Amino acid sequence: MRISFMGAGRVAHHLAHVLSQHHKIVQIYSRTLATAQTLAAQVKATATMNIEELNPEIDLVIIAVSDQAIASIISNVHQQLPHVLIVHTSGSTDIEVLAQIHARAGVFYPLQTFSLERQINWSDTPIFVEAKSEDDLVLLAELANQLSSHIYSYTSAQRLSLHLAAVFACNFSNYCYDMAKQIVDAQHVDFSLLYPLILETANKVLNNDPKQMQTGPAMRGDQNILNMHEQMLQKAQREDLKNIYQLMSQQILQSHATQS
Amino acid sequence: MRISFMGAGRVAHHLAHVLSQHHKIVQIYSRTLATAQTLAAQVKATATMNIEELNPEIDLVIIAVSDQAIASIISNVHQQLPHVLIVHTSGSTDIEVLAQIHARAGVFYPLQTFSLERQINWSDTPIFVEAKSEDDLVLLAELANQLSSHIYSYTSAQRLSLHLAAVFACNFSNYCYDMAKQIVDAQHVDFSLLYPLILETANKVLNNDPKQMQTGPAMRGDQNILNMHEQMLQKAQREDLKNIYQLMSQQILQSHATQS
Numbered sequence: 001m002r003i004s005f006m007g008a009g010r011v012a013h014h015l016a017h018v019l020s021q022h023h024k025i026v027q028i029y030s031r032t033l034a035t036a037q038t039l040a041a042q043v044k045a046t047a048t049m050n051i052e053e054l055n056p057e058i059d060l061v062i063i064a065v066s067d068q069a070i071a072s073i074i075s076n077v078h079q080q081l082p083h084v085l086i087v088h089t090s091g092s093t094d095i096e097v098l099a100q101i102h103a104r105a106g107v108f109y110p111l112q113t114f115s116l117e118r119q120i121n122w123s124d125t126p127i128f129v130e131a132k133s134e135d136d137l138v139l140l141a142e143l144a145n146q147l148s149s150h151i152y153s154y155t156s157a158q159r160l161s162l163h164l165a166a167v168f169a170c171n172f173s174n175y176c177y178d179m180a181k182q183i184v185d186a187q188h189v190d191f192s193l194l195y196p197l198i199l200e201t202a203n204k205v206l207n208n209d210p211k212q213m214q215t216g217p218a219m220r221g222d223q224n225i226l227n228m229h230e231q232m233l234q235k236a237q238r239e240d241l242k243n244i245y246q247l248m249s250q251q252i253l254q255s256h257a258t259q260s
Numbered sequence: 261m262r263i264s265f266m267g268a269g270r271v272a273h274h275l276a277h278v279l280s281q282h283h284k285i286v287q288i289y290s291r292t293l294a295t296a297q298t299l300a301a302q303v304k305a306t307a308t309m310n311i312e313e314l315n316p317e318i319d320l321v322i323i324a325v326s327d328q329a330i331a332s333i334i335s336n337v338h339q340q341l342p343h344v345l346i347v348h349t350s351g352s353t354d355i356e357v358l359a360q361i362h363a364r365a366g367v368f369y370p371l372q373t374f375s376l377e378r379q380i381n382w383s384d385t386p387i388f389v390e391a392k393s394e395d396d397l398v399l400l401a402e403l404a405n406q407l408s409s410h411i412y413s414y415t416s417a418q419r420l421s422l423h424l425a426a427v428f429a430c431n432f433s434n435y436c437y438d439m440a441k442q443i444v445d446a447q448h449v450d451f452s453l454l455y456p457l458i459l460e461t462a463n464k465v466l467n468n469d470p471k472q473m474q475t476g477p478a479m480r481g482d483q484n485i486l487n488m489h490e491q492m493l494q495k496a497q498r499e500d501l502k503n504i505y506q507l508m509s510q511q512i513l514q515s516h517a518t519q520s
Contacts, residue, residue, distance in 0.1 A: 117468060170475070181471070202458050
């Protein structure tokens with residue numbers, strides 16, 4: 001297949017790299033030419049910052065831009081390439097955002113967190129595909145199958161709830177790590193001491209219900225420790241961390257009090 | 261060494277099991293005899309629910325009870341065993357809670373999350389030791405060294421900040437997994453789809469600053485998605501999840517807005 005990308009951010013970067021092993025990456029579009037050029041050079045594509053310059057000789061356009069930019073970009077791409085299959089890669093954007101403008105619309109959503117610093121383990125990454133036509137769905141499923149053995153045909157509503165869950169499981173747990181690091185940094189204690197705990201906490205829930213795996217002072221209803229921790233955060237003038245501590249503890253406490 | 265345990269919960273369970281490989285576990289005390297008996301049978305010790313029955317022919321008592329019970333238990337154990345080294349296993353309890361009553365006081369704190377369902381990887385688990393005398397500190401460090409290659413002599417204040425950080429890195433991230441599971445469960449979507457994401461998120465921060473690894477709509481300042489997610493939680497009548505979503509997103513947003 002001949003594939004072009006709209007966007008040159010983290011998702012575009014990882015997808016273009018892995019797809020370039022099996023397919024021809026034709027063009028990388030970005031509003032900033034330098035960004036497009038960096039990725040284009042890596043995957044032997046050409047770079048452009050003008051949608052009017054999009055090469056029509058392609059089989060697939062992958063829109064990998066921020067969710068809020070998808071709606072505006074699809075109109076312009078549709079005018080250039082009215083008959084090409086166009087997908088977005090967003091967990092929270094309905095396929096209809098594309099389909100109301102462009103008939104051959106689809107979704108290609110890899111459920112993963114992408115950083116430029118990290119390689120992606122594609123074979124384990126679930127990919128959710130959706131398309132307005134059966135033929136395009138087959139095409140996307142075949143493409144996804146070259147990357148991963150976990151391909152799912154999900155509706156936009158199901159994808160939406162997965163993405164919301166992913167915000168809790170990934171973005172918020174990462175922010176918990178961030179807060180933990182800020183706490184030990186302030187005492188000149190090495191964050192790496194928490195690595196085994198972080199890994200064990202994550203590995204635990206791969207085989208067990210997280211609710212059953214809950215530990216800590218709030219789960220035990222240990223009010224002395226809860227008060228002491230809040231006072232520590234108060235004394236350190238970390239109202240932000242204290243607010244999170246209180247809200248999380250209160251909910252864990254309630255959820256495990258009603259359970260027993 | 262001849263070692264007795266006060267408490268038969270998760271920490272006592274795992275410590276008694278691993279220490280029984282090198283040492284004689286003499287007695288397991290618990291307020292409920294059946295609990296003490298279960299663990300005692302596993303590590304070939306005797307069980308008791310009377311502190312007056314504690315065998316004085318021992319080298320070490322490990323208090324592994326809830327933090328709020330430590331202060332009351334130490335008085336009674338001290339009366340029975342005034343000259344034996346007594347340690348607690350708590351991250352957030354000052355050594356002085358023991359030392360003001362008992363001269364040979366110490367701390368033996370493994371920084372890990374303990375579930376009965378899981379084996380502990382002891383060799384990677386950091387253990388923090390503290391003692392009122394140099395001799396006892398050496399003794400505890402040697403004991404810890406048999407379990408782990410990561411032994412640290414930390415003050416109670418340093419241990420306290422580590423434990424507070426552990427609540428964020430472990431207890432709160434686990435609650436994030438729990439909330440994610442509740443969201444997908446409500447849509448009959450399989451929680452296991454999030455496993456690769458959970459693992460990648462944890463593995464990422466082992467080599468990188470979590471702040472640099474932050475992803476998601478709040479980090480990108482994507483107000484459309486933030487509003488949509490809040491409406492989804494509102495519609496599902498999950499005020500609890502919505503409150504967490506708002507507070508976390510607001511702090512991630514602020515923390516990354518001031519950065520750029």
